[in-house]
Amino acid sequence: GENVEQHPSTLSVQEGDSAVIKCTYSDSASNYFPWYKQELGKRPQLIIDIRSNVGEKKDQRIAVTLNKTAKHFSLHITETQPEDSAVYFCAAPGRALGRLYFGRGTQLTVWP
């Protein structure tokens, strides 16, 4: 199956700074790369995703970039706010229809 590695496992930033989380994947067949946010005690929820036919996608303060040649994709959060504090998961599908392989998560803490 797919192997997704995510770094860093923890990230602390000052409010207003930017945060970047990186993921690598192993299966060149992966063509869809979602990012999920999980607030403390809550369920994971999709915040942004990118498909393999584009290199970058933005939604307000969050963006995702994809480098298919290098098999890595990244989540960028600008102008961070305390409410961005959460665990973020990246994922990739590999060759299995309907399945996602998740990274181990990044605990982001934004200090006011």
Next chain:
Amino acid sequence: NAGVTQTPKFRVLKTGQSMTLLCAQDMNHEYMYWYRQDPGMGLRLIHYSVGEGTTAKGEVPDGYNVSRLKKQNFLLGLESAAPSQTSVYFCASSSGLAGHEQYFGPGTRLTVT
């Protein structure tokens, strides 16, 4: 439209006891999944189903069984609970097509003593 719901929210079991976790979705999704979440380990797939009457093993299936008798429900069973099964369990569903969002339930916190 409730989305994905899970029953129960919390449970404490003694080693060797059995229980069933229920997941229900009202989005007419074909695919359903059971994950467990442990600190530092991310979301690991236990079993999943690609449609009514089907089940398949994920990454960590040992000690668990599942059934999908109705399209909207996906049951996760623990026949003989072990302390290693202490975890938070999430159910999810999706339309199953490549590149479609998985919708998660609120989770069940299970403690096995």
